[in-house]
Amino acid sequence: MSASFGARSIRRAASRCCSAFAASGSCSVIRARLLRAGTFRLSLIFAGLYLLSGLALFAVITWRTTRFETARISAFIVTEADSIAQGSPEEVTWAVRTQFSHRPRGIYHNTILSALFAADGRLIAGNLGVVPGDLPADGEAHAIVRPVVSGAADDDAIIAVARRLPDGRLLVLGRGVGVLVSLEKIIAGALIFGAIPVIALALGTGFWISRRVQRRVRGVTQAIERVMQGAVHERLPVAGDADDLDQVSAGVNRMLAAIERLLGEVQGISNDIAHDLRNPLARVRTMLERGRNKAATTEEMGAILDRAIAGLDHAQSIITALLRIGEIESGRRRAGFQVVDLTAVAELAAELYAPLAEENRIGFTFAADDGASIPVFGDRELLTEAVVNLLDNAIKYTPPGGEVRLEVAVTAAGPVVRVVDNGPGIPAQERANVLTRFYRLEKSRGIKGNGLGLSIVLAIIELHGFGISLADARPGCVFEIRCRTPAGVALHPGARSTTVPGPAGRTGTLLEAGV
CATH class of the missing domain: 3.30.450 (Beta-Lactamase)
Structure with a gap:
């Protein structure tokens, strides 16, 4: 019985010692953290500055009081001596x-x-x-x-x-x-009496603020650790005080939201690439296997190889388009921006795609103000590519006998480029998605394409700081690029009607004009 009691006593003593040691260690850690805390150090600095200012005030008051009393006593005894000496x-x-x-x-x-x-x-x-x-x-x-x-x-x-x-x-x-x-003792006592509560208040306030900030920093650190472990949906805590830490947390949260969105896009792109490349590559493999096993003549093998090459070309076009989007989004081309004539850009795009529209038996109209120059600030090649992609998209989805119209105009809000068609149009519920990568309408699955043309347009528009919108043309749709003029250039929209011949031999009317 005594042995078991002794063992229990030893265990309790060891437990108390360990608890005391842990408590002292925790206190040491807390003290170390407090001393490293910026707010607590500021409180110490404030207390030190208060002491220094108190000493300086004590010195000034003592000096002034001593001078005043010395002069007063000196004047008093001199006056007394003069008065007595007259007797x-x-x-x-x-x-x-x-x-x-x-x-x-x-x-x-x-x-x-x-x-x-x-x-x-x-x-x-x-x-x-x-x-x-x-x-x-x-x-x-x-x-x-x-x-x-x-x-x-x-x-x-x-x-x-x-x-x-x-x-x-x-x-x-x-x-x-x-x-x-x-008097010096009285002044010193008053300063000490006033300094003690002020210093105590400063240290206490610094301790309280430091503990509060440490708790918030600990929460931020823990959230960052969770993000580093892969929880990209995690956000830093915001107390709602709108202080410096809240502003930093809000900024980091916006960054995390952007990172999460980009990671989602990357994951989606990876899935889309895998999905879009899997079918062409599988078809190519199947065709090559079939040709190896069943092609009896050189002509049959040649036809199979042609189809395989077409499938590989489609896969290559996807990769090329993605690389093109990455190049545009990098922003490197912004260094070469200069003043560009928007009318000339649209004319070049019209000349390139008028023959394609005619080949597909689609009416094509280009409308602009009688050759008037409309200056914008940007990259000529990229702007041409954006207009060309919109024209390619319009011609691709407009049936034979339809109409495609390219317009360049100056509105009260600035220069615009419109591509209008009377094709099947885009349902309202799907318009927000057509500019995303690899998105294709279900009814357009049978039309050749990779779903990246409009994504390239969006990347170019965002690089230039322009805007793009999509509206219903009843029937068809209207893509409008809203541009900005260079600084110091004033454009005056008018209401004069100008009829110009389109590159395909047709004519169109645009109720937007220059001066």
């Missing part, structure tokens, strides 16, 4: 012996020094044993080394005046200025 010899002796030496001490002086010496230095009356050797008889007040004065405090400093009377005697008056020491 007769008997009145002077009587004043020193009776009135002056027995005047009660006030708060302005502790020691009253008064003495009358004969011409040979013998004391006639007063409480001063000998004439101070460092006191000149010039009638002015001087600070002197403490003389032997009966009843004077040991710590009294003396301001005295010595005046030679007409009969040769020497009148000495003085006052102790120990009150200045008392």
Whole structure:
């Protein structure tokens, strides 16, 4: 029984020791964190600055008070000496012996020094044993080394005046200025009394703020750790105080949201690439296997190889388009921006695609203001590519007998490029998705394409800082690129109707014009 009791006692003692050690270790960690906390260090700095300012204030007040009291006492004893010296010899002796030496001490002086010496230095009356050797008889007040004065405090400093009377005697008056020491003590005590609660408040406030900030920083750190472990949906906590830490957390949260969106796009693109490349590559493999096993003639093998090459070309077009989007989104082309004529860009695109529209038996109209130049700031090749992609998309989805119209105009909001068709159009619920990568309408699956043409257009528009919108043309759809003019260039939209021949030989009317 005693052995088991001893074992339990040892375990309890060990547990208490470990708990105490853990508690002391935790306190040490907390103290170390507090000392490293910026807010607590600022509190210490504030307390130190307060102490320094208090010392400086004490020095200034003491200096000013000492000067004032010294001047006041000096003026007082000089006036008293002048007043006594005007009396007769008997009145002077009587004043020193009776009135002056027995005047009660006030708060302005502790020691009253008064003495009358004969011409040979013998004391006639007063409480001063000998004439101070460092006191000149010039009638002015001087600070002197403490003389032997009966009843004077040991710590009294003396301001005295010595005046030679007409009969040769020497009148000495003085006052102790120990009150200045008392004032210094009072001022110092007041400063200390005021400094203690201020410093305590500063340290306490710094401790509280530091603990609060540490808790928030700990929450931010934990959230960052979770993000680093793969939880990209995690966000940094925001307290709602709109302070510096909240602003940083909000900025990081926006960055995390953008990263999450980009990762989602990358994952989606990877899935789309895998999906879109899998079928062409599988078809190519199947065709090649079939050709190897079943092709009996060179012509049959050649036809199979042609179809395989077409499938590989489709896969290559997907990769090329993705690389093109990446190049545009990198922003490197922005360094080569310059003033570009938007009308010339649209004319070039119209010349390139008018033959294709005619080949597909689609009416094509290009409308612009009588050759007027519309300057915009950007990359000519990229802007041409954007317009060309919109035209290619419109011609591709417009059935034979339909119409495609390219317009360049200046509106009150700035220059615009419109591509209008009367094809099947885009349902309202799908318009928000047509500019995303690899998105294709279900009814367009049978039309050749990879779903990246409009994504390239969007990348170009965003690179230039322009806008793009999609509307219903009833029937068909309208893509509108909203451009911006260079700084310092003013364009004036008008309402003059101009009819111009299109590149395909057709004509169109545009109710937008220049001056």
